[in-house]
Amino acid sequence: xxxxxxxxxxxxxxxxxxxxxxxxxxxxxxxxxxxxxxxxxxxxxxxxxxxxxxxxxxxxxxxxxxxxxxxxxxxxxxxxxxxxxxxxxxxxxxxxxxxxxxxxxxxxxxxxxxxxxxxxxxxxxxxxxxxxxxxxxxxxxxxxxxxxxxxxxxxxxxxxxxxxxxxxxxxxxxxxxxxxxxxxxxxxxxxxxxxxxxxxxxxxxxxxxxxxxxxxxxxxxxxxxxxxxxxxxxxxxxxxxxxxxxxxxxxxxxxxxxxxxxxxxxxxxxxxxxxxxxxxxxxxxxxxxxxxxxxxxxxxxxxxxxxxxxxxxxxxxxxxxxxxxxxxxxxxxxxxxxxxxxxxxxxxxxxxxxxxxxxxxxxxxxxxxxxxxxxxxxxxxxxxxxxxxxxxxxxxxxxxxxxxxxxxxxxxxxxxxxxxxxxxxxxxxxxxxxxxxxxxxxxxxxxxxxxxxxxxxxxxxxxxxxxxxxxxxxxxxxxxxxxxxxxxxxxxxxxxxxxxxxxxxxxxxxxxxxxxxxxxxxxxxxxxxxxxxxxxxxxxxxxxxxxxxxxxxxxxxxxxxxxxxxxxxxxxxxxxxxxxxxxxxxxxxxxxxxxxxxxxxxxxxxxxxxxxxxxxxxxxxxxxxxxxxxxxxxxxxxxxxxxxxxxxxxxxxxxxxxx
Numbered sequence: 176x177x178x179x180x181x182x183x184x185x186x187x188x189x190x191x192x193x194x195x196x197x198x199x200x201x202x203x204x205x206x207x208x209x210x211x212x213x214x215x216x217x218x219x220x221x222x223x224x225x226x227x228x229x230x231x232x233x234x235x236x237x238x239x240x241x242x243x244x245x246x247x248x249x250x251x252x253x254x255x256x257x258x259x260x261x262x263x264x265x266x267x268x269x270x271x272x273x274x275x276x277x278x279x280x281x282x283x284x285x286x287x288x289x290x291x292x293x294x295x296x297x298x299x300x301x302x303x304x305x306x307x308x309x310x311x312x313x314x315x316x317x318x319x320x321x322x323x324x325x326x327x328x329x330x331x332x333x334x335x336x337x338x339x340x341x342x343x344x345x346x347x348x349x350x351x352x353x354x355x356x357x358x359x360x361x362x363x364x365x366x367x368x369x370x371x372x373x374x375x376x377x378x379x380x381x382x383x384x385x386x387x388x389x390x391x392x393x394x395x396x397x398x399x400x401x402x403x404x405x406x407x408x409x410x411x412x413x414x415x416x417x418x419x420x421x422x423x424x425x426x427x428x429x430x431x432x433x434x435x436x437x438x439x440x441x442x443x444x445x446x447x448x449x450x451x452x453x454x455x456x457x458x459x460x461x462x463x464x465x466x467x468x469x470x471x472x473x474x475x476x477x478x479x480x481x482x483x484x485x486x487x488x489x490x491x492x493x494x495x496x497x498x499x500x501x502x503x504x505x506x507x508x509x510x511x512x513x514x515x516x517x518x519x520x521x522x523x524x525x526x527x528x529x530x531x532x533x534x535x536x537x538x539x540x541x542x543x544x545x546x547x548x549x550x551x552x553x554x555x556x557x558x559x560x561x562x563x564x565x566x567x568x569x570x571x572x573x574x575x576x577x578x579x580x581x582x583x584x585x586x587x588x589x590x591x592x593x594x595x596x597x598x599x600x601x602x603x604x605x606x607x608x609x610x611x612x613x614x615x616x617x618x619x620x621x622x623x624x625x626x627x628x629x630x631x632x633x634x635x636x637x638x639x640x641x642x643x644x645x646x647x648x649x650x651x652x653x654x655x656x657x658x659x660x661x662x663x664x665x666x667x668x669x670x671x672x673x674x675x676x677x678x679x680x681x682x683x684x685x686x687x688x689x690x691x692x693x694x695x696x697x698x699x700x701x702x703x704x705x706x707x708x709x710x711x712x713x714x715x716x717x718x719x720x721x722x723x724x725x726x727x728x729x730x731x732x733x734x735x736x737x738x739x740x741x742x743x744x745x746x747x748x749x750x751x752x753x754x755x756x757x758x759x760x761x762x763x764x765x766x767x768x769x770x771x772x773x774x775x776x777x778x779x780x781x782x783x784x785x786x787x788x789x790x791x792x793x794x795x796x797x798x799x800x801x802x803x804x805x806x807x808x809x810x811x812x813x814x815x816x817x818x819x820x821x822x823x824x825x826x827x828x829x830x831x832x833x834x
Contacts, residue, residue, distance in 0.1 A: 296444050303445055306390020307398065314382075314392060315374050328362045329495055330511055331504035337516045339372040344519040345412050346403040348396075348466065349373075350380040350428050351419030356473035356489040357603045360419055363471075363489075363511070375399060377417075380424065383431055389442070397435040401446075404456070404464045413525060413786075415767055416466035417518060421474025422667075422741040426579040428468060429530070429764070434809040436461075453806045465788035467525045467765035469518045474741070475607040478582055478667025482691065484772025488604075490514035517770050524768045526780040527692045527787070529664060531580040531721070532761035533739075534804060544754035545819035546572045546744045549594035549736075550832040555617055557595060559830070564625045568830045572744055572818045578808045580739045584758060585661030586725055587631050588701075590736030591618060593743035619703075626734060626745075626829060630658045633729040636698075639720040644700050658703055661737075662696040662723060662758075663689040663716060666777050672697050672716035689716060690778045694760055696721050722759030732828035749819070749827045761801035763789045 272280070328334060353361040367377035376399055378392065386392035403414040418428035436456055438449035450457045456464070472480030473489050481487040491507030491514075517523050535542050550570035551557035558565040595614045601607050623629065632655035636644035645654040663672045666688050673686035689697035697716035706712055727735045731751025736743060748754040765786050790805075792798040807813050824831040 299444060303390055303394075307395060310386075310391055310395050311375075314378075314395060315368060328365055329359065329504065330362055330366060330491060330508045334366045334504070334508040334511070336366060336370045336373050337512050337519070339519065341372075341406065343521070345410070345521050346406040346414040347376060347417065347519050348399055348403055348414070349377040349417035349419060349471075350383065350396075350424075350431055351377065351417065351471065352381065352421070352424055352473060353379050354381075355420040355424070356492075359489040359492070360473050363419065366511070376403070380420070380427060380431060384427075384434075387434070389445070393431075393435060394445075396431070400432070400435055400466070403466070404460065407464055412521060413464060413765060414466045415469055415518060415525075417469050417471050418479075419471035419473050422476065422479045422582055423575075424474070425468060425470055425479050425581050426740050426742075427575060429579050429581075429762075430575060430809065432466065433805055437806060437809045453802065462787045462789060465765065467767045467786075468528075469523075469767040469769065471514075475604045476667060476741070478665060479740075480769075481667065481771075482582075482665040482777050483766055484769030485514070486769070486771055518767065523770075524780075525765050525786050526768060528581070528764050528766040529692055529694055529760055530762035530764055531584070531662075531664060531696070531758050532801065532804065533577045533580070534722070534757050534759055534761065534800065536724070536755055536757050541816050542755075542757075543748070543752075544746045544756065544817075545749055545823055545827075546576070546746055546817050547819050547824050547829070547831075548572045548744060549591075549598060551598060553599050555613065556621060557598060558621070558624050561830070565622045566830055567624045567626045568832050569745060569824050570832045571821055571824070574814070575742070576808065576813045576817045577739055577742070577744065578804065578813065579762070580664070580758060582665045582667065582740045583661060583663050584723075584737065584739045585659050586634065586735055586737040586756070587657070587659035587661075588618065589659055589661075590738040590743050591627070593738040593741065594736055594745065597743060626732065627736070628729050628733060629655045631655065631660060633727055633733070634660065634735065635726045635728075636660055637724050637726075638696060638698060639722065641719075643698055643717075643719065643723075646700065656702055657700050659701045660699070660725070662698045663714070664697070665689060665691050671712070672699055672714040675715040675717055687718075688776065688778050690781070692763075692781045693718075693778075694721075695719065696723055698723070722757060724758075725756040726753055727756075728753040734827075734829075747819075747827055747829070749823050751827075760791045761804065763787065763791055 349367070351360045351364055353364050364377060364379060367373040378396055383392050383396050400414075407414045416428065416432065418425050420427070433454075436454045437447075438453055438455050439445075439447040440449065443449075447455055449455070452458055452461075454461065470477075470480040470483055470485050471489065472486050477487040491510040494506035494510050495503050533542070547569045548571070549557060549567060551559070551568040558567055560566070592611065592614055595617070596607070596610055599610050599614070601610055631645075632653070634644065634654050635642070635648075642648070644660050645652050645657065648654075666672065672689045676686055695718040698719050699714040699716045701714065705714075709715060727746070727748075729735070729751075731748075733751075734745050734747030736745050737756065738744075746754065746756065765788060768780070790798045790801040792801055804813075807816075819827075821831050
């Protein structure tokens with residue numbers, strides 16, 4: 176008969192599972208024998224390290240599965256269970272391991288753990304490399320929309336980019352909206368996929384945003400962005416990135432770059448470890464190597480491209496519109512090559528650019544309004560009749576959420592106009608211009624919908640704590656007399672401004688235009704008759720310090736349309752209380768000036784200041800708030816904060832379409 180089993184033995188016999196193959200297999204080298212008594216030296220100096228594999232009698236050790244000539248680790252589990260069930264004398268069961276033995280076991284366990292972690296990490300890296308390889312094969316394959324499915328490439332079937340010379344050209348990437356410019360973006364992408372270097376660096380921006388899985392296209396873009404950084408370090412230059420699309424694509428490009436550079440603790444082994452600022456690049460790397468934006472004009476108005484000197488039409492558009500048909504494609508290809516050559520040339524200057532951002536009020540963590548978009552049917556009038564009134568139909572807002580304002584912001588007329596245009600967008604730029612004109616006429620002649628106040632009734636604006644709108648309110652001047660208020664950061668085709676002057680001086684003098692890097696907000700306010708008084712669409716602006724705070728007090732069931740950089744949203748308070756749209760400078764980014772840059776349009780770029788990337792604010796706390804807001808945006812946390820659900824839209828008293 177044998178004594179009762181002791182708990183320490185159960186834990187002790189389980190140790191082989193925690194140890195490496197070498198030690199574990201020493202234990203399994205014990206003689207195969209039938210059940211037998213085990214004699215143990217009870218002297219204090221005796222310890223586990225002094226015993227050979229004969230310490231235990233194992234059942235049928237010779238029958239255990241072998242791994243490399245030794246019993247496998249899986250067999251150790253069975254051996255431990257077998258020994259645990261053996262008949263063992265109670266006396267030696269109470270033995271404790273010596274301190275030396277315990278330290279040795281802990282060291283061996285750490286070694287085993289580190290080896291297993293290294294093996295797991297190596298496996299994950301191999302897995303990631305294979306996923307990236309597969310994604311690259313798909314990415315560099317034939318585009319979804321190719322020449323066999325539609326018209327021939329407008330630049331010619333054999334069109335080429337200039338050969339990239341790594342010894343003299345500036346590293347470049349591209350994020351292009353393939354559907355923009357009447358599919359000119361798709362034709363440019365098709366050319367890029369045939370060219371060495373460019374085929375690895377030109378991306379469809381929509382595909383990158385959609386594919387954020389591990390090993391997906393966002394990861395491929397990140398690899399190329401990191402490679403461009405390292406190449407730039409060697410050359411002593413700043414990498415560049417082409418933002419191809421309409422004006423809103425510039426903000427979208429910033430979003431994608433920040434998303435690629437944001438850290439992810441769960442993927443630290445994949446190279447996404449935090450450098451201490453929420454990003455995988457250090458503050459110094461961001462400052463020196465954040466890519467400078469060159470805007471490829473593929474939209475309708477192309478204010479950003481026009482401001483920076485890259486044109487208001489896509490490269491080659493002018494050549495395609497004139498001359499004999501047989502000469503148009505070669506001429507367009509030449510224009511495209513010249514455009515790309517200017518981007519990669521180290522001679523093209525890089526300057527600072529102010530980026531303004533939608534932020535919570537000071538002291539608040541979130542904004543106090545919700546957003547939706549105008550819905551309804553395509554056509555002249557999106558309104559519906561209900562209870563004897565004309566009503567707007569809303570829908571849940573799509574991406575992007577408002578954060579970066581690179582070009583302009585306005586509330587009122589233009590916000591409503593762009594909202595109506597968004598549900599009636601056409602395929603070609605000329606058709607879109609005609610659509611804008613149609614809805615201008617509609618807004619001016621139709622009945623005001625119930626969801627809107629008369630023009631800007633209920634709106635007040637302050638800049639840096641000083642009242643700006645409505646002007647002369649103490650004298651009875653009312654906001655309802657104005658149809659738009661906002662600011663310019665650039666001078667565009669339809670949204671441009673110059674310093675406020677008397678009527679005579681507007682004709683006879685040269686006024687200071689809106690500048691994109693003077694850290695000033697070129698504020699303006701407009702009445703319906705302002706274009707007549709200003710002798711055109713150029714606005715009378717007032718250079719002011721930021722931030723700007725717009726407050727709307729309209730009550731429940733009322734809201735306000737606003738637009739920024741060509742995107743429009745409808746802002747409202749679910750409770751009907753007053754809400755605030757707070758905008759301040761949050762970023763300084765580098766941009767590349769093109770060959771068509773005109774000082775008369777936007778003023779001479781501020782010289783003397785070093786060109787760099789930085790989060791902005793007067794104090795460290797404000798800079799941290801800007802950085803945190805950007806990270807919340809790329810983590811998609813702002814989607815929930817700002818975009819209203821269908822239930823919230825209905826609860827606020829608005830009609831909301833299904834889906």
